[in-house]
Amino acid sequence: MPLPFLTADRAFDPADDVALPYDDRDRWRRPYRPGPWRVGAAAVLLLLASFVLFSSVIIAATATPASAATVFAFALVIVVAALRLLRMGVWVSARGLRHVAFVSTRTTAWDQVVSVRTVQQPVRWLGLPRTVQGQALTLHRRGRSAEAPSPLLTSHNADFLGRDPLAFDRAADTVEAWASEYGRA
Template sequence: MPLPFLTADRAFDELDDDHADGAALPHETQDRWRRPYRPGPWRVGAAAVLLLLASYLLFAAMIVAFAGALPGAGVCVAAATAVIAGALRMLRVGAWVSELGVRRIGFFSTTTLPWARVSVVRTVQQPVKWLGLPRTVQGQAVVAVPNAGDPPRPLITDHNADFLGRPEAFDMAADAVEGWVAECRN
């Protein structure tokens, strides 16, 4: 039985090979923000659970609406909308790069650092948050050091939801982010 979703991934890889020389695709804009790594299983799993919860809330809203309590159905729809928005925001969290600079997207805030203000991006050993919780453990982080003497800003860590238990994926993402710095600074 053919599995078309497996061949679709190969088609994207072949498309990347066709444009390996760095030429932009005709439909791409140069200031497009890209995540240099794929979201990890912890992040995708948590978003899937939230979307499952949202589907239950929407089903509850339908039942409440058929029962005749429209204000209650509205509350359920509003809660489902908030859960869906939270799941989508959770999937966007991480480090994004473009020709303009590096962007660190958090759940509640976004910080953009232009390449002109970045002195160096490097991988360091330091205490990092475990899955974004207040508990810290010893780990690795890719940090962007601003020119103005501000403290280094961690972009990604090996204990966040994208790389927990996947050290080789963290190494590849760290190399990709550092490669973007080398490419865009020249």
């Protein structure tokens, strides 16, 4: 069964003449594949959910239906968390740029984007408080000049840590190409 949120629509080929090789540009898409840390964490959560679901079946057979429903609801929360973890990242379409975090989603229309650029700066390692020197793809929005630019992607987040360093460069270049095409940044 194909899972469209796990794969990029097309493999990166530097020989392509087209910077945005997608036919349907109105559809939201992630221009890179989820990284091994993100997929591994989601797999562990789904494994945990399977054990919790199994325990809810045992509880349903031996205890009250209310306690089985509570455990089943907890398993559903774990599954939803795993799916949300897989959807996290940067999504682009002809309408704008969408930054999906674990509990929030921020969509910025292309006419509100001033620039999208890659910068060297201290970045958070796997989203934890520890920072390391790395690269970040930052978004500068119109009307928010006093605000620090928000990082969309970093070279040390769950999508790019442990991968070829060129994977971050390709993803950043693709998002920058979308910004230059639609945002005129």
